[in-house]
Amino acid sequence: MAPLPPPVAAVRLAVRRALARLPRPAGPVLVACSGGADSLALAAATAFVAPRLGLRAGLVTxxxxxxxxxxxxxxxxxxxxxxxxxxxxxxxxxxxxxRAGGPEAAARAARYEALLAAARRHEAAAVLLGHTRDDQAETVLLALARGGGPRGLAGMPSLRELDGVRLLRPLLDVSRDETRQACAAIGLTPWEDPHNADPSYARARVRSTGLPALVEALGPDVVDNLARTARLVAADTAALDSLARAALDAARAPAGGLRVEALAALLPAVRTRVLHAWAGELGAPAAAFSSRHVAALDALITDWHGQGAVHLPAGILVARRDGRLTRSP
Structure with missing residues (x-):
């Protein structure tokens, strides 16, 4: 028997490791497949690996x-x-x-809605997404360019739960070139999405010129290093988020709202996360909640001079009264 080509083995091993994280017994896993090299390689590997782990596997395009x-x-x-x-x-x-937002954001929102609906319909254990190490590096670069902060630099998580559905990204340690080689080795012809080369899209510009320029200037390790940066920042962010959850509970006032004294004692990195989480509880949509809103809430704690209520998205007003941050009627 001919030896397994290394790119095929790399993709299968990545899928095996990801599926091993699922609880048992589990429902089917669904591969999100566009027909491009990344998702084709992922689907082929999942079709091979899943039955050997006692899992059923399907596909949604x-x-x-x-x-x-x-x-x-x-x-x-x-x-x-x-x-x-x-x-x-x-x-x-x-x-x-x-749909709201630019064409990239609108297409992504529509895609995820469809994938989540399919997962619920089939009671899937997880949806598998074909993002690679190169995609992760591009995500970090875009976050840097947009001032995304630690959460943006953390990139895409390998495992995430979205509206009750697990999303797995098995290929974050696999290169885009490896997925192409894997497809070639097993006789698959991927579809090349023209949007991936359309310079009107920021990610396409990063892919075609931005990241290659960095590789040329700094060497081929740039992609790996950016992806590693995402993993390191993600671990730190998870730790801070855990501290913030505990701090939010500790700061709650019996009469409602949050105690200013407790908030003022927190490290800034923890306090801003507490304010993010609390604003979400009040109903402020995450997509519209910006650093400007966080700074205004923080000023009610650290720079209090009798200022009025802070206006948050969705018409929410937050004021400081009697040593508490509370929602104004």
Missing amino acids: VDHGLQAGSAERATEVVEWAAKLGLTPAEVATVVVAG
């Missing part, structure tokens, strides 16, 4: 309807998946137009 022939390509992916033994294998058709 999302048709965004943004390009000519997208429906046909989605059907081809599903037909290929069914032959591979992935079941269920289905197309989720979404409407992107009319």
Whole structure:
């Protein structure tokens, strides 16, 4: 028997390690597959690994309807998946137009809604996403450029729960080149999404010019180092988040709101996380809650001079009264 090509082995090992994290017994796992090299390699590896771990595996491909022939390509992916033994294998058709945000954000929101709906419908143990080490490096660079702070620099987590659905990213330690080589080794022809080379998208510019320029200037280890930075910052962020959860509970006032004295005693990195979490409890949407809002809330604690209530998204007002931060009517 011919030896297993190293890229195929690398992808299968990554999938095995990710699936081993799931509790047993578990429902099926669903691979989100666009037809690109990353998700094709992931789907093929999952079809091989999952049954050997006693798991069922299926596939969902999302048709965004943004390009000519997208429906046909989605059907081809599903037909290929069914032959591979992935079941269920289905197309989720979404409407992107009319959603808030830019085209990238709108497509991403529609895609995740479809994937979460499929996971709930099939009672899936997890949805597997094909993001690679290169994607992680690009995410860190974009976060740096946008001033994203530690949470942005932490990049994409390998395991995340979103609205009750587990999202697994098995390939964050696998390079994009390895997924392409794995596809070639097992005779798969990936679809090349033209959006990935469209300079109107920030990620496409980072992929085509930004990251290659850094590699040329600083050497090939840049991608690995950026991805490692994400892992290190993610660990620190998780520790701070844990401290903040405990601090939030400790700062709650019997009459409602948060005790200013308790908040003032916290380290700034913990206090700002407490304010983030509390604002979320009040109903402030995370997407609209910015550093400006955090600074204004923090000023009620650390720079109090009788100022009025702070206006948060969704029409929420927070004021300082009787030594407490409280929601104003």
